[in-house]
Amino acid sequence: MQQATGSRPAPPGLLAAAYVPGAGPDAETAVFLHGLGGWTHNWAALIDRLRPSVHCLALDLPGFGRSAPPPDGLVTVGRQAAAVAGHLDRTGHRRVHLVGNSLGGLTALRLAADRPDLVASLTLVSPVLPGFPSAQALRVSVLGLPGASRLHARQLSTRSPDRQLDDLYGLIYADPSLVGAEQRAAEARERLRRAELPYAQDMLAEGVRAVVRSHLYRSAEESAWRQARRVRVPTLLVYGREDRLVPFRTAVRAYAAFRDARLLTLPGVGHVAMQERPAPVARALLALVAGAGLPAARAATACR
Numbered sequence: 001m002q003q004a005t006g007s008r009p010a011p012p013g014l015l016a017a018a019y020v021p022g023a024g025p026d027a028e029t030a031v032f033l034h035g036l037g038g039w040t041h042n043w044a045a046l047i048d049r050l051r052p053s054v055h056c057l058a059l060d061l062p063g064f065g066r067s068a069p070p071p072d073g074l075v076t077v078g079r080q081a082a083a084v085a086g087h088l089d090r091t092g093h094r095r096v097h098l099v100g101n102s103l104g105g106l107t108a109l110r111l112a113a114d115r116p117d118l119v120a121s122l123t124l125v126s127p128v129l130p131g132f133p134s135a136q137a138l139r140v141s142v143l144g145l146p147g148a149s150r151l152h153a154r155q156l157s158t159r160s161p162d163r164q165l166d167d168l169y170g171l172i173y174a175d176p177s178l179v180g181a182e183q184r185a186a187e188a189r190e191r192l193r194r195a196e197l198p199y200a201q202d203m204l205a206e207g208v209r210a211v212v213r214s215h216l217y218r219s220a221e222e223s224a225w226r227q228a229r230r231v232r233v234p235t236l237l238v239y240g241r242e243d244r245l246v247p248f249r250t251a252v253r254a255y256a257a258f259r260d261a262r263l264l265t266l267p268g269v270g271h272v273a274m275q276e277r278p279a280p281v282a283r284a285l286l287a288l289v290a291g292a293g294l295p296a297a298r299a300a301t302a303c304r
Helices: 040-050 077-091 103-114 135-144 148-157 161-172 181-195 200-216 224-230 250-257 278-290
Strands: 017-020 029-033 055-059 096-101 119-125 235-240 261-266 299-302
Touching: 017 040, 029 040, 029 077, 029 103, 040 055, 040 181, 040 278, 077 103, 077 200, 096 103, 096 278, 103 119, 103 200, 103 224, 119 278, 135 200, 161 181, 224 250, 235 250, 235 278, 250 261, 261 278
Parallel strands: 029 055, 029 096, 096 119, 119 235, 235 261, 261 299
Antiparallel strands: 017 055
């Protein structure tokens, strides 16, 4: 995905977006939702492999990337899903192949459950579904405590941009050496830009709180596991076996929760499979798109 396609500030009522057209005008459209603190460029490696076959639309969720924060500063999974639905409604998109990572996976799940008219298939890459969290996830959740985001900002200010990126890659990648120079440079520029935004740390904390709240819901409407049972479209679940944030054991429960599920597990992969191993993720996603209108079929695959 060329840098020119990266997110620009969004007009009122829309989210910042990066759009890469497919080879043919009648191609299906895939829509990508990043994880906590992410942005559209998180999908660049995957989009580069998908672009000959599908139109690709990556969105910055409210308060992240170049999308404006909510007016009241409150982030919830339901609000994020509503913002994505509003963007798709305003731009005339229907029956898209929805893809979400981490917190973006929760948002994609909520949208698929609430607005089935918008979604043809669902792909979740390491979604942070409710369950007993890993030790690393518990450490991240501390950022949601009052005042923690400001303390975190002060701590970051004592570390060089390179050290900040090293810390991030050590958390989300199983093998940080996979990060290329071009990707690292793009993400360094984005982190410097985001550091100048007065709301950036607050949005990070709000995103953490949104995840925590999603784990505490017990009502039939709000529980992510109950939402999964309401999803009727073909669903691809992608899990890295070395994910430090989402325990791999969650994959089995997730596979059982969806009506029409496919499970792709990737050895030696962490929390961002679409960046660490984009080729097998692209193959599985294209197979899902091709078979989205076919009868339900369940399959589990370990990619070696």
